[in-house]
Amino acid sequence: MTTIYDSRYVIIVEQLKRVRVEKKVTQRTLAGLLGQQQSYVAKVEGGERRLDILELFDWLKALRADPLIFLREIGWVAQERPGNIPALPLPGHVEEVHGGLNLIMAWQGEKKIVFLQDAKPHDYLIVEKEITAIFQELNNHKSKTMNREAICKAFQLAFELLPAVNPSDVYHHIVYRLYLREYTKTNAEQSWVRAGGEAVELFVARHYADRLAANGIEIKALLSRGEKAAALAEMGLAGTVGDSKLDISLYGVIERKRYIFGGIHCKASFAERVSDDVPCSEAMMRSGLTSLLFTFDAKSFPPPAGDLINRGELGTHENPSDKRRYIEEHGSFDACFCYNLRSVPSKKKTTSGKRIYVCKFDEDDVLPQKVIEAWQQYKVKHKL
Amino acid sequence: MTTIYDSRYVIIVEQLKRVRVEKKVTQRTLAGLLGQQQSYVAKVEGGERRLDILELFDWLKALRADPLIFLREIGWVAQERPGNIPALPLPGHVEEVHGGLNLIMAWQGEKKIVFLQDAKPHDYLIVEKEITAIFQELNNHKSKTMNREAICKAFQLAFELLPAVNPSDVYHHIVYRLYLREYTKTNAEQSWVRAGGEAVELFVARHYADRLAANGIEIKALLSRGEKAAALAEMGLAGTVGDSKLDISLYGVIERKRYIFGGIHCKASFAERVSDDVPCSEAMMRSGLTSLLFTFDAKSFPPPAGDLINRGELGTHENPSDKRRYIEEHGSFDACFCYNLRSVPSKKKTTSGKRIYVCKFDEDDVLPQKVIEAWQQYKVKHKL
DNA sequence: CCGACCGGTCG
């Protein structure tokens, strides 16, 4: 019959006793310091008498124990980790500079500046305010919005109001960092991993839906394990690769009949994780299906060593990373669409013939063009 | 010529001004509330006059701004994230129970209990104390110990003093959680990812070194990118798989000549990440080399939903996970050695013939046996 | 229930 309150109080009492014993203070001595009888200390340590907050602090003071350290030991206050506060944008704080704006971040009480090219303070401030409100709403216990929906909404808003800005910077410096700043319900970094990753898939499917529908193509985010497995089964790949290795499926529609002709793998950033998707992608390509890779290629190095500039991980032609080689040399995907304007696109000719395209979400975006082409080719090949 | 001190102060002034403007308080009004002339406010906001800490708090009070919120906004204090404090063992706090001990953790001020089978309080308390000292030393800025070396030392100590306890629980509930509790120099969770992962590789190589050396086998942790690439080149796999996809190499030695005959992939936990290693492992096996998988298969679900019991991710025979299938069905590794005693080992017969073995670090540990067998078979096959 | 999501770290 332990209530939460009781359990919390038990920890306090046990730790108070431990501190006293460690400091080799007897119950009698402590009682003397507190101006009380020994029975007072015994009753408190026996859980018979509860301390109010002021009594607790007097108690700790008498033991010469640091209250903050004590609160950490009982898990009420996080361990002090001087380095665990990531760089976060200061609320409403930007400065207009030539060609864009400087986003002012605080990191460990130091000021860090990130330049956002082609961003106007007025637009940024609207974006920050709206996204802040969206994410704060998630902390509300009555909020019915799912985290991935909220983040997807934040992407849509930010890309619409800041169309000229490097999309990967919007992802990484605005939406991601505002989520870290505002989301407090659970561990924000890990929640971002879960919800931010799915939000990218949702965003991609929604952003291109109309453009592709106009060309007889249906794009579908595969959010559940069941949907993923079903899509892989439709492709004839059930059981040959892991069942959960595709993010978005692409269907061509002819007279209400749907033909699955490809899919899109989504990765916010690469790290070593792109190799997860390679076996599924290669299996898709062997089955004559189009396998595309969407990525923000977001990667910056944080302070103190790094400069926070989001250079991505694809490297250059002269000095390619393994990730670039997966596309250009091994041809493990039919194409990679990268939304980090600092990333270096492939040359027209590559070893495998497959290319990295670098785009913004504008009329020159090649992703929908390539999807439409792939469907045309599928129709020709299968005489549809 | 901005010193760190200046940069920090600039943030304070700018944010103080922002708070005043947001609250629609004029400089004159604020000055009145502070019992000062308007020029005082102007000078402070202009950076000409510095506020001492008490003046700062008076200032915030006059603006009816919460000091803690303000300190968070300037990045001096972490955002309050009620859920971001992981379950951490309370210092020196265990209770002896039948068949083992209860490890007492604090999570959000609640008490959480994890049962450690076959652990004795006396031994646990030594382990906790020693590991705490090792990890606290890392916070010392003069510490020359590398994080991975410190964690490896913690593993060696803990497995030696608690030989009967589930090794995965020692990894997950003792070493990992003490690292979270004690390591404060940088973001402890991410530091654990980096250093804890490498420490597992180091530990495996060191733990088995003598036993294997007695059988003419050299085991080597591949810690640098160069070492990994070199080992893959020796195997004849350079360039065919990513260059960084092997953790430990195995050499047989005959008359000072070294023959690479296999390798070990290490994974503290699976998640989806085992598929990273599958392509390299399969390539090794195709080349006639032995490819083994070492894992703690550590996975518990934390509060509030989870019960913290470290059940791993391999599932059962009736309900296998994708990870079990990688071994038992697809045979993507020659064997999987799993050090979580709650994991279900393979039956003697599997579809692929490859098996999951569940072990402790004792005389029945099958890993060294299988490595020695593999080297014998290699010698026979290559007539060495 | 039980899976894949991703980025700070530090060698």
Add this chain to the structure above:
DNA sequence: GCGACCGGTCG
């Protein structure tokens, strides 16, 4: 410089 390391999350 620049890579792979892993676990809380939440649908």
